[in-house]
Amino acid sequence: MVKLVLMNSEEYQKYITSAIKSYAIEKVLSGNWNQEESIRKAEEEYTRLLPIGEKTESNYLYTILNDDKAIGVLWLARKSEKEGFIYDISILEQYQGFGYAKETMTQIEIVGKELGMNKIGLHVFGHNKVARGLYEKLGYQTTNVLMEKEI
Known part of the structure; x- marks a missing residue:
């Protein structure tokens, strides 16, 4: 079973470096940004959303553990008193392919409820059919490109 543990500063630094690159690639693949501007724009976006990194208020950055081994990350933000956003x-x-994402999504619903949330939303890039399929199986409803689920 997976476990979610809040990131420390070292884990956050590794995460942010990787996340900026991944986000830039996704934005280029989706046709939103061109290659030349993608890293700069991704850096700006992360700086805006996480101005003080893992200590940014109303943001919960987790390392996903399985048998005490880091297997991934999850970032949940409080958007309002009762709503969260992944x-x-x-x-x-x-x-990948072992059900860890599904387990993680189940765990974050528990965390969201503990934080007083009754809804969690998320964004999925249109070209990411595997992720869309998973979220739909978990009960997330498509709202434009955003998906959300009552929890």
């Missing part, structure tokens, strides 16, 4: 969920490539 900005990022990522399972390391070598651990």
Whole structure:
């Protein structure tokens, strides 16, 4: 069973470096940004959303553990008193396909409820059919490109 543990500063630094690159690639693949501007724009976006990194208020950045081994990350933000938003969920490539993302999504619903949330939303890039399929199976409803689920 997976476990969610809040990131420390060292884990956050590794996360942010990787996340900026991944986000830039996704924005280019989706046709939103061109290659030349993508890293700069991704850095600006992360700086805006997480101005003080893992200590940014109303943001919960987790390392996903399985048997005490880090297998991925999840970022949940409080958007209002009762609503959360998953900005990022990522399972390391070598651990994909084993149900860890599904387990993680179940765990974050428990965490969301503990934080007083009754709804969690997320964004999925249109070209990410695997993720869309998972979220739909878990009960998330499509609202434009955003998906959300009552929890």
